[in-house]
Amino acid sequence: MAVPTIAWKDGIIRIIDQTRLPGEIVFLDIASLETLCEAIRSLRVRGAPAIGVAGALGVALAAYHFQGDSRPGLDRTIREAASALNATRPTAVNLPWALGRMTRVLDADPGGAVPDMRERLIREALDMLAEDDAVCRRIGAHGLSLIPDSAVILTHCNAGGLATSGYGTALGVIYAAHEAGKTVRVFADETRPLLQGARLTAWELRESGIPVTVLCDSAAAVLMRKGVIDCVIVGADRIAANGDTANKVGTCGLAVIAKACGVPFYVAAPVSTVDFSIPDGEGIPIEERDGSEIAEGFGVRTVPEGVPLFNPAFDVTPHALISAIVTEEGVLRPPFDAGIRGLRV
Amino acid sequence: MAVPTIAWKDGIIRIIDQTRLPGEIVFLDIASLETLCEAIRSLRVRGAPAIGVAGALGVALAAYHFQGDSRPGLDRTIREAASALNATRPTAVNLPWALGRMTRVLDADPGGAVPDMRERLIREALDMLAEDDAVCRRIGAHGLSLIPDSAVILTHCNAGGLATSGYGTALGVIYAAHEAGKTVRVFADETRPLLQGARLTAWELRESGIPVTVLCDSAAAVLMRKGVIDCVIVGADRIAANGDTANKVGTCGLAVIAKACGVPFYVAAPVSTVDFSIPDGEGIPIEERDGSEIAEGFGVRTVPEGVPLFNPAFDVTPHALISAIVTEEGVLRPPFDAGIRGLRV
Numbered sequence: 001m002a003v004p005t006i007a008w009k010d011g012i013i014r015i016i017d018q019t020r021l022p023g024e025i026v027f028l029d030i031a032s033l034e035t036l037c038e039a040i041r042s043l044r045v046r047g048a049p050a051i052g053v054a055g056a057l058g059v060a061l062a063a064y065h066f067q068g069d070s071r072p073g074l075d076r077t078i079r080e081a082a083s084a085l086n087a088t089r090p091t092a093v094n095l096p097w098a099l100g101r102m103t104r105v106l107d108a109d110p111g112g113a114v115p116d117m118r119e120r121l122i123r124e125a126l127d128m129l130a131e132d133d134a135v136c137r138r139i140g141a142h143g144l145s146l147i148p149d150s151a152v153i154l155t156h157c158n159a160g161g162l163a164t165s166g167y168g169t170a171l172g173v174i175y176a177a178h179e180a181g182k183t184v185r186v187f188a189d190e191t192r193p194l195l196q197g198a199r200l201t202a203w204e205l206r207e208s209g210i211p212v213t214v215l216c217d218s219a220a221a222v223l224m225r226k227g228v229i230d231c232v233i234v235g236a237d238r239i240a241a242n243g244d245t246a247n248k249v250g251t252c253g254l255a256v257i258a259k260a261c262g263v264p265f266y267v268a269a270p271v272s273t274v275d276f277s278i279p280d281g282e283g284i285p286i287e288e289r290d291g292s293e294i295a296e297g298f299g300v301r302t303v304p305e306g307v308p309l310f311n312p313a314f315d316v317t318p319h320a321l322i323s324a325i326v327t328e329e330g331v332l333r334p335p336f337d338a339g340i341r342g343l344r345v
Numbered sequence: 346m347a348v349p350t351i352a353w354k355d356g357i358i359r360i361i362d363q364t365r366l367p368g369e370i371v372f373l374d375i376a377s378l379e380t381l382c383e384a385i386r387s388l389r390v391r392g393a394p395a396i397g398v399a400g401a402l403g404v405a406l407a408a409y410h411f412q413g414d415s416r417p418g419l420d421r422t423i424r425e426a427a428s429a430l431n432a433t434r435p436t437a438v439n440l441p442w443a444l445g446r447m448t449r450v451l452d453a454d455p456g457g458a459v460p461d462m463r464e465r466l467i468r469e470a471l472d473m474l475a476e477d478d479a480v481c482r483r484i485g486a487h488g489l490s491l492i493p494d495s496a497v498i499l500t501h502c503n504a505g506g507l508a509t510s511g512y513g514t515a516l517g518v519i520y521a522a523h524e525a526g527k528t529v530r531v532f533a534d535e536t537r538p539l540l541q542g543a544r545l546t547a548w549e550l551r552e553s554g555i556p557v558t559v560l561c562d563s564a565a566a567v568l569m570r571k572g573v574i575d576c577v578i579v580g581a582d583r584i585a586a587n588g589d590t591a592n593k594v595g596t597c598g599l600a601v602i603a604k605a606c607g608v609p610f611y612v613a614a615p616v617s618t619v620d621f622s623i624p625d626g627e628g629i630p631i632e633e634r635d636g637s638e639i640a641e642g643f644g645v646r647t648v649p650e651g652v653p654l655f656n657p658a659f660d661v662t663p664h665a666l667i668s669a670i671v672t673e674e675g676v677l678r679p680p681f682d683a684g685i686r687g688l689r690v
Contacts, residue, residue, distance in 0.1 A: 022649040187655065190639060190647070192537060192561040198639070198648045206649050214648050215655040216537040216639055218562040218595025222660045225597065250563025252570065256605045257598050294535060294543070294561055298643035302535070303543045303559050304367040304551050310532065310560040315567045 003161030003168075003204060005050050006057065008126060011064040013057045015045045018162055018196075022203040031065075033058055033081055040088040043194060047163020048237045048273055049136070052094030053129050055085045059102040060125035063118040074114050075106050078121065090285040091246055091314045092237040093275045098128060129165050135270045136167035138328035140176030143233070143268055145331065146324060147177040147184065151230045154220055156189040157248035158200040159235025159268065169268040170233045171204060173326060178210050186212045187229065189220055191248060193293040193311065217250050224261040231323075232258050236269035243319030243336030244281030245269075249312050255321035264323040271327050271343045281316035289313045348506030348513075348549060350395055351402065353471060356409040358402045360390045363507055363541075367548040378403055378426055385433040388539060392508020393582045393618055394481070397439030398474050400430045404447040405470035408463040419459050420451050423466065435630040436591055436659045438583040438620040443473060474510050480615045481512035483673035485521030488578070488613055490676065491669060492522040492529065496575045499565055501534040502593035503545040504580025504613065514613040515578045516549060518671060523555050531557045532574065534565055536593060538638040538656065562595050569606040576668075577603050581614035588664030588681030589626030590614075594657050600666035609668040616672050616688050626661035634658045 004027075007014045013030040019042060020026045028044065030036050036058045039045050045054050062081035066074050082099040089095065105124050106117065147153070153174060160171030168175060177184050186205055191197035198214050205212035215223070223229050232254055238246040245251075245267050258265040278284065291309025295301060303309065325332040325339075332339035349372075352359045358375040364387060365371045373389065375381050381403045384390050390399050407426035411419050427444040434440065450469050451462065492498070498519060505516030513520060522529050531550055536542035543559050550557035560568070568574050577599055583591040590596075590612050603610040623629065636654025640646060648654065670677040670684075677684035 023646060189563075190537070192535070192563060195647045202652045203649045206652055213653045213655050214636075214639060216562070216594065218534075218537060218598055219655060219657055219660070221598030221601060222594065222657055223655075225660075249561065249567065253563055253566030253598065253602050256566060256602045260601045260605065291559075294559060298645040298647065300643050301368060302540050302643075304548045307547045307551055308558045310558050310564060310568075312564055312567055315564070315570075 003166050005162050005164065005166055006045060006053055006129070008057055008060065008129065011061065013054070013061060015039060017044045018046060018200060019044050021199050033062060033084060036061065037084055037088050047158060048092035048094040048235065049132050049164040049169065049270055050162070051089065051092055052098035052272060053132050053165050055095045056098040056102055056125035056128045058085045059099065060122045063121035066118060069114045071114055074117060078106060079103060089287055091287045094272045097272045101128065132165040133167055135328040136164050136169060136172040139169055139268050139270065139326055140167065140172035142328070142330050143173030143266070143326040144176045144180055146231065146266055146326070147173065147182060148230055150183045151177065152185050152187065152228055154187045154189070154223065154229045154232045155201060156197060156234050156251055156254055157191045158196040160201055160204045162200045162204060163235060169235045169270065171201065173233055173268050174210065175208065178208065184210060186210060187223060188212050188214050189217045189250065190214055191250065192217055193297055196248070220254055221257045224257050224263050229263050231264040231266055233266040233268055236267050236273045237314055238284050239267070239269060239274045239325065240278045240280045240284060241276055241337060241340055242280045243322055243325060243334070243340060245317045245322060246281065246284045246286065246314045247317065249315045252315040252317045255317045259321050265321060266324050266326060267322055268326040271329060274340060274343060276344050281318065284316055286315070287313040348511050350507050350509065350511055351390060351398055351474070353402055353405065353474065356406065358399070358406060360384060360399070362389045363391060363545060364389050366544050378407060378429060381406065382429055382433050392503060393437035393439040393580065394477050394509040394514065394615055395507070396434065396437055397443035397617060398477050398510050400440045401443040401447055401470040401473045403430045404444065405467045408466035411463060414459045416459055419462060423451060424448060434632060436582045436632045439617045442617045446473065477510040478512055480673040481509050481514060481517040484514055484613050484615065484671055485512065485517035487673070487675050488518030488671040489521045489525055491576065491611055491671070492518065492527060493575055494527045496522065496527065496529045497532065497573055498529060499532045499534070499568065499574045499577045500546060501542060501579050501596055501599055502536045503541040505546055505549045507545045507549060508580060514580045514615065516546065518578055518613050519555065520553065523553065529555060531555060532565070532568060533557050533559050534562045534595065535559055536595065537562055538642050541593070565599055566602045569602050569608050574608050576609040576611055578611040578613055581612050581618045582659055583629050584612070584614060584619045584670065585623045585625045585629060586621055586682060586685055587625045588667055588670060588679070588685060590662045590667060591626065591629045591631065591659045592662065594660045597660040597662040600662045604666050610666060611669050611671060612667055613671040616674060619685060619688060621689050626663065629661055631660070632658040
């Protein structure tokens, strides 16, 4: 399936509102930067590659709506838009990566005329939208080799079409295996607190005709200890130079359990998820989100009033627990540092 | 605090309806076996020691309401009640243990007169209710030695006053440490799918003035890897002869992570939780509950229609991951088999 995660038409960004899935399929037409920033902060659009693309399209939106022909005015508008978008969420490096690509369009031609620069900014964002799809398909093609036939695969959160422009990273590998005729069956952790696994991964896979079973995050150890799971595959929000990987909270615990059970643990992500500037996971900023996501999930209070909550949105899986990292450039095996250096262009 | 989990007055079993906590404090007056069986199946009363006591009181209820003076009639009624109660939930061995104690009252005096036997059955159940409290306080006293001052403790599910007749096993140790003047702080996993940690453990601890923070089950690894947690302490639903321990799903994964992080992992449970008849955890029956607990947990459907669910209520933690088992008889250290044999009376 190609999930209609995000699209652009004439100065409008259309996203599927992921907070409404799977109950309702609601599209939002976003025409202002503020609306887009709210949509990213509220996880209406989420997933590291998708928020990278959303950020780029947000800058394109600012370019599209820019009036006048002052080049310093355009530059200021674009940089302010990039700055506002960059402040929405801290962990996924794809967002600053995408925004950096957009502002470099300006840097590369300081004397360019406003109409031309606006057009180039919009084109750059649309290129990134298209590239993301191509990149995911290449991740899928490379990752294919890791998936045995009749594979039973565990995944966490959503690293699917809904986390990208439409095909997915971890789920991209699963889709590629399915398309190649391999039999695959997926166990999807529900992924507390926001249930992206239950709501999004299960929905995507069901739509694609891939058998999927949902379980509580805490039940994954049961399957791994029983030898039911052939491999775990997850996406990533930021990968440090040594391979340490930030991903949805719960990922690190799964990796510890997978290691103890001898289950291969794979990360699938585009090269844009690699942060070459930080040596290891210690440097990755981890977003802490409001405790109400835990205490009032879906409108019912489940934690007594006055009790504090701890709600990190991500955790860091140390590279030593990762069996392979799949990017559009191929499959990296440990030790990752040399391989990751080789991805730098 | 003494939680009013379960009480008996004149042929009525009064329980606090744990499915309504923490939002509402609702007491149920139970006068029939059918109502009690439903209350156990629906987790209105839950926790291995508490359902043992509830089972015994259920048999007392049958004795209380028995009419006539046929001894074979009384025996049949009591055995049918025990059988119905035993069928409610399969994993906690405290239930068959308690029911066995009740039917042995009959076995011990085949010629006893009906009025006398009815009275003795009721007295046996009330003894078990009182003993449970005393046993929990002894578990607390023994477990105290495991808790350092200024301890930060992680627990999972609810092994507190609400899981027993009022004091708790894992939380009993925490209460004992608190009462002994030690400073303790607790992180309580919310415990999907039914959120006993968020709803019950957080409520009990807050009522007792012990600082508690709630987190998603999957975030516990973050704290353990950071070195924040001094020890993990949980209850148990059935302990095999070698120390393998069934407890709420998620426990085994926590134990794997604790081992990997060098965090001591303790189990606290009464001797009635030990199943001397099974050599290891393979023999422990694991209850699978309806998938709707996951899919519709907040009154809102969070899993797409038609997607299967995997919902084991318990898992088995292998003895090799357990640092100590605390019972009312003392603290057992590995290897557990000899120590557990020594508990057999």
